[in-house]
Amino acid sequence: MGEEVGAHTFSREDRARYREKVRRCLDVFAEMLRESRFDVERPMTGLEIELNLVDDDSRPTMRNADVLAAVADPSFQTELGQFNVEINVAPRRLVGTGTAEFESHVRASLNAAEEKARTVDAHMVMIGILPTLEPGHLTAGALSANPRYALLNEQIFAARGEDLRIAISGVERLATTADTITPEAACTSTQFHLQVSPADFAGYWNAAQAVAGIQVALGANSPLFFGRELWRETRVPLFQQATDTRSEEIKAQGVRPRVWFGERWITSVFDLFEENVRYFPALLPVCDPEDPAQTLAAGGVPRLAELRLHNGTIYRWNRPVYDVWKGRPHLRVENRVLPAGPTVVDTIANGAFYFGLVRALAESDRPLWSQMSFSAAEENFTSGARHGIDAQVYWPGLGYLPATELVLRRLLPLAHQGLDRWGVDPAERDRLLGIIEQRCLTGRNGASWQVATLHRLESADHLDRPEALREVVRQYVELMHSNLPVHEWPVTD
DSSP, X not given: XXXXXXXXXXXXXXXXXXXXXXXXXXXXXXHHHHTTOSOOSSOOEEEEEEEEEEOTTSOBOOXXXXXXXXXXXXXXXXXXXXXEEEEEEEEEOOTBTHHHHHHHHHHHHHHHHHHHHGGGTOEEEOOSSOTTOOGGGSSGGGBOXXXXXXXXXXXXXXXXXXXXXXXEESSSEEEEEESSSGGGXXXXXXXXXXXXXXXXXXXXXXXXXXXHHHHHHHHOOBOEETTEEOOTBTHHHHHHHHXXXXXXXXXXXXXXXXXEOOSSOOSSHHHHHHHHHHHOOOSSOOOOSOOHHHHHHTTOOOOOHHHHHHHTTSEESEEEEEEXXXXXXXXXXXXXXXXOOSOHHHHHHHHHHHHHHHHHHHTOSSOGGGTSOHHHHHHHHHHHHHHGGGOEEEETTTEEEEXXXXXXXXXXXXXXXXXXXXXXXXXXXXXXXXXXXHHHHHTOOHHHHHHHHHHHHHHTSOOOHHHHHHHHHHHHHHHHHHTOOGGGOOOOO
């Protein structure tokens, strides 16, 4: 959510004061854009990975406080559920061997953290949804101790006024209810951050939206939830439903959801922040003492605390980020469409494909979004989440075709060009994009491996579903530590 928030009881006056303050922040942000007060030199990229914690029997373990104490590394932090942690990777430039440096750093950090987690009987798993989660794991008692999570839970249900209904129809069907937001904790993701200038932001965000469906199709890794085979990236509909503040009647009125793909291409980063303020009421109306207008007038850099906190409670799949680093403000596109895992090398390959592709598209002479409707991009996103690597998608000039064919014919060459523009070492470029190519040629990603392994265990080994799910996780963890790219994973005992 961007900022730490303590326990609060909010009054009507708090909400009115916050609304005024967040609008003042928006005005100051607009003035900063006009005056070009942003860091645009040496753009950086960043990475966050959310992880699940399991015990020796491959079941979720509610031990994140113990794990974090054992790991004792400030780059690891709490997440919503007690069976989650998150690693925030230090930002880097892509030029040269930046991608290899990302990979070596993440592998070393995760290996060291895993060794320490074992001392408290826990193991870390990079996976979009943990297959062994059961309804009893997603209760109010599973929320992490940080007060912001209890407060967020309270405010979402106060806005909603009734329990959450979760209904997902995929290969199998699931219908259940929840009286807390803990089902959101089942959804663990990889988030790529890309620093861009205000002038370039719209092009990069539009490009990220246009390729989101392709990303999720290739990277799907969440096919199993509560013992059911659902979407190949079940994390998408589950996250949308688990944070929905709208009752059925409010949905019918066309009120926008807080987990949002969006509804149009943009011309400025201001469009996104302005939509957030205009369409969404505050969930956490906490006011900061800073007067952003006074700070700006005095030559300082305002934190825009209310605008940032509000932005953190609106879950766009590609989210705009305003931040201040070493006294200088900057803007980032936060790409949130991918699940965690399966391996570190798969994660870095996904990142290379994304960073290269969006740069090539953003700098194209004829923007893709001038040829493609926004609704087509959203349709691709849904198709990629539902069908994974077997998805059919739309692309201008090609019509509907398999996502893998589109990547091989059109998108890999574009990603190649984009990585060259970032200055990525050619050997690194070819290594990482080669992993994406092989994933397309083999039709194997995290979701397809999980499903194939589950079916084999049930049919050939005659395991019941709960036992088979535990074995899926056991094999997954073993292969994850091998760091073999997922297209090389065998479906065996």
